[in-house]
Amino acid sequence: MTVKAGIIGATGYAGAELVRILSGHPQVQLAAVSSVSFQGKPLSAVYPAYYGLCDMVCGTQEEVVQKSDAVFAALPHGLSQPLAKECHDAGKVFIDLGADFRLERLDEYEHWYGVKAVYPDLHAEAVYGLPEFFREQIRGKKLIANPGCYTTAVPLALVPALKAGLISNDGIIADCKSGVTGAGRKMTQDTHYPELNEGMHAYKVGGHRHTPEIEQTLRRVCGEEVTVTFTPHLLPVNRGILATCYAHLTPGTTLEQLQKVYEEFYKNEFFVRVLPQGMRADIHHVRYSNFCEIELHIDPRTQMLVAVSALDNMVKGAAGQAVQNMNLSLGLPEKTGLTMFPPAF
Template sequence: MTVKAGVVGATGYAGAELVRLLAGHPQAELAAISSVSFTGQKLSEVYPAYYHICDKECGTQEEVVEQSDVIFAALPHGLSQEMAKTCYDAGKVFIDLGADFRLESEDDYKTWYGGEYVHKELHDMAVYALPELFRENIRGKKLIANPGCYTTAVPLALAPALKNGLIEPEGIIADCKSGVTGAGRKPTQNTHYPELNEGFSAYKVASHRHTPEMEQSLSHVAGQPVHLTFVPHLLPVNRGILATCYAKLCCDASLEEIWRVYEAQYQNEPFIRLLPEGRVADIKNVRYSNYCDISLHMDPRTHTFIAISAIDNMVKGAAGQAIQNMNLAFGLEETTGLLLTPPAF
């Protein structure tokens, strides 16, 4: 089986990463790409690294939909809803890397993104696709909301502890760091090299729009409302998400007992690497891969549990996870095209 894949927004960072990964997928063919800014130009002219690997010209969104079985939309929020309707009507699989279909509550979407649900029936059909937590909801679906980077790293770090009642659902702190590619390709003042280099700062403190999405996932896992304080930081590196999550223990379990709970939930997950005691998750060890490394820690003085996760924000936090979801939607082996070894140095 060969899946014809199209990428809308192929010249953005997430779109370009989709092209890179699809080029090595044995059961997918890159059928068409589009870009508003670079229509008519070859992708290899925008990204010289793709010379003789992807020399396709950037066409229109209509051409992508027409020529593809699955359409990946790597677009800013607010731009995917009409395209999703077009793809659904055409019987195509639509995987949205933006935020338009991630939140179950339209009120939350209005509050955090300032938009409305244009086609409410599509939102009822959409599935939130974090495979390690909601895999069975994804198989065979045609409208898939692909989680982002923070919203992957934090739930994976905390899910087993919440599911097994080991930590309190209130008072959780997610202290996260991101590589600058998470801000997208369009330059801004704070991502300009002289501003970013030699610096390290927080942004959107306790007001980042990924907050309700993380709470939504964790509440489903816990079976009760979960609230957290989320503070993201911008690292002067290209790639990576490091999520350091703090929560109060609600039992007297030892770190070894908690580790066994995590092992029981994640032992068959091909992309989660639960690190042995004494090791600490590090973004350099997951670069260019679809892995999520998790390390577990405890502060016995304050009865605080600490879970640290590391992912590549462009792969597991975006394009790699989208391809993982494509594999599930089309009944392919979930790891196909994604067993990439991170560089050792």
């Protein structure tokens, strides 16, 4: 089968990454792309690296919906709901890379994002697209909320231990670092080169809107309320998420036991690599790929688990995971178009 795919918001970083991945997907034809800022211009005029490879002209959102079987929306929160309704009514697959359908509790969504949930029934129908945990719910579904980078990296680092009862479900700390592409393409003072270069800082401390989403995933997997202190930091690099997660261990838990639990949990997950002791998870080792690496440690003095995960925030943390979800939705082999190796250096 050939899938006609379209991208709304194709000139943002996540949208441009979708173009790169979908253009190499053997069962996808890129049917249409849109951009509010660059409508009428070829994509290669915005990203010269695509010259001669993808010179498709940026059209309207309406054209993308009309021409596509599967629509990817790479838009800021609050803008995807009417598009999702249009695609739903037309029977098309809609994969939202924004946050409009990620939170199950609508009061949480409205509180954290300041946006009204205008289609409650549509929100109830949406499935959360983290395949390693919710694969069976995603298969065949047409409205998928694609998780972001932090909300992928932290649960992947913690779920096996939580599910096995090896860590406490409160007092968890997620100390995370992100490459600057996670802040989006629009320039801000914090992402201006002289401010960013040779520096690192925390942001939105104690109130980042990804906190309830992380807790929601952990709650769904372990069946109990989970509390997480989540603090993100901005790194002076283009790509990558490094999540260092701390949790209180159940008395008597050993590193060997943890290692075995994680290896067993992820043994059939192509995109998750549980590293052997002595190897380290590094954003350098997952760039441009859909892989997530996990390394495990125990602090024997405090009896804390230290689980570190690394992924590319533009691929497994955005566009790659969205394509993984499209494959599941349409009954394609899950790895299709996503088996590219990370560069060796």
